[in-house]
Amino acid sequence: MNSTKTYRSRISGTGSYLPEKVLTNHDLEKMVDTSHEWIMERTGIYARHIAADGEVTSDLSLKASQRALEAAGLTAQDVDMILVATASPDQPMPNTACILQHKLGARTCMSLDISAACSGFVYGLVVADQFVRTGAYKHVLVVGAEVLHPYVNYKERDTCILFGDAAGAVVLSRAEEDQDSEIYSFFLQGDGAIGDLFVLPAGGSALPFSKEVLENGQHYVRMKGREIFKHAVRTMSECCHEVLRAHNMPPSEVSWVIPHQANVRIIEAVAKHFGISMDKVVVEIEDMGNTSAATVVVALDKAVRDGRIQRGQNLLLTAFGAGITSGAILMRY
Ligand SMILES: CC(C)(COP(=O)(O)OP(=O)(O)OC[C@H]1O[C@@H](n2cnc3c(N)ncnc32)[C@H](O)[C@@H]1OP(=O)(O)O)[C@@H](O)C(=O)NCCC(=O)NCCS
Known part of the structure; x- marks a missing residue:
């Protein structure tokens, strides 16, 4: 490895996967006190996908990764590093990236989970870029994947209308x-300091599982919700401002913004x-809801595949999530 030369990163392939089962607003009307009209008006969401029993985060990641590798014209053997951004790993240990490495049949490469909630994919892409930039690795698989439905209380109308399961992946080459x-x-x-706005209280060392927890x-x-909304707009705007300023690019030169899909009104x-x-x-929120670390990469994949996003365009990716984490990336696709 030449220590002085640096390289540029390029998204060489994208892929995504949404589980088959769909939960619509009309289904939710039968479960909690809500209405299709309220959900559409307040969030822009109509449907969410829900993983089947036994279908776990690494399974969704595998399908998205295979599609991304195929689009890049690469095989699992070409992958030098695997990053899986997720707030819903298969289990606390081993990490989902190692499980994915094995399922993919990739070499025994550096395999790391990124824990930054809904900002996880944006964080992961930045981490991957550092390894490509230095020349350490040539092809990094970056996945954003969630099976969130086990963490959602389907008796609580303010949260259960929002979340879904999905995975997306890119190969950064x-x-x-x-x-x-x-x-x-x-x-x-x-x-x-504002971490209490969005939490999953149990399952860690602070509050291990117990009968009381359940x-x-x-x-x-x-x-x-209302406070997250405010901070989401503020932090994503700040992050976008910073990346545009750093590259001295006016917003008019951005071809596509690919934001975290949490609520259409935030976007x-x-x-x-x-x-x-x-x-x-x-905007891809209507058919998938908030899929946390997966939203940005699934939206990216959909727009690449249907031809909206073209080579040579300037993309602005931005996200926020529990932490509170937030971030933005400005790139030439
Ligand atoms: C959750 C969210 C959709 C609520 O929308 P909102 O416009 O802020 O609505 P409010 O919280 O002000 O609630 C307004 C009313 O609707 C009610 N309401 C909440 N959920 C409802 C639902 N599913 N159906 C019908 N009514 C509902 C509330 O109880 C409240 O009633 P009240 O005025 O009698 O108290 C919105 O705040 C949001 O999207 N926040 C961000 C959440 C998020 O992104 N979380 C993940 C972070 S990555």
């Missing part, structure tokens, strides 16, 4: 000399802040 793809700038932050529902996610508020029209924003 070293760009060849004649390819002008590049990650221009990134900005990531974590603010633990009785009190502490194994389910809890959030302060609209961020776009409005930058004067970016909604037809330059990739």
Whole structure:
């Protein structure tokens, strides 16, 4: 490895996978006191996908990864490192990245889970870029995957309408000399002072599983929705501002914004802040809901596959999540 030379990263392939089972607003109307109209108006979500019994995060990751590798024209043997961004790993140990490495039939490479909740994929892509940039690795598989439904209380109307299961993956590769793809700038932050806005209380050393935990529902996610909304708009706007400023690029030169898909009104508020029209924003929330670490990468894959995103375009990825974590990446696709 040449220690002085640096390289540019290029997304060489994308893939995604949504489980077959679908839970619509009309299904939820039968489960909690809500209505299709309320959910559509307040969130923009119509349906969420729910993993089948026994279908775990590494299974969803595997399908998305295989599609990304195929799109890149690579095989699992080409992968130098695996990063899995997830808040819902198969189990606490071993990490999901190692389980995926084995299921994929990849070499025994560096395999790491990234824990940054809904910002996890954006964090992961930045980590991958550092390894490609230095020349340490040539092809890094970056996955955002969640099976969230076990952590959702389907008796609580303010949370159960939001979340779904999904996985997306990209292969981040070293760009060849004649390819002008590049990650221009990134900005990531974590603010633990407001960490109580969105929590999964039990299952860690602070509150191990017990009969009481189950009785009190502490194994389910809890959030302060209205406050998260406010901070989501603020932090994503800040992060986008920082990456644009760092590369001296006006918002008008951004071809596509690919934001975390948590609530369509949050997305609209961020776009409005930058004067970016909604037809330059990739919105895929209606059919999948909030799939945490998977949203940005699934939206990216969908827009690549249907031809909205083209080579040479400037992409602005942004996310926020529990932590509170947030981040943005400005790149040439
Ligand atoms: C959760 C969220 C959709 C609620 O929308 P909102 O416009 O903020 O609604 P509010 O919380 O102000 O609630 C308004 C009313 O609707 C009610 N309500 C909440 N959920 C409801 C539902 N599913 N159906 C019908 N009514 C509902 C509330 O009880 C409240 O009633 P009240 O005024 O009588 O108290 C919205 O705040 C949100 O998306 N926040 C971000 C959440 C998020 O992204 N979390 C993950 C972080 S990655």
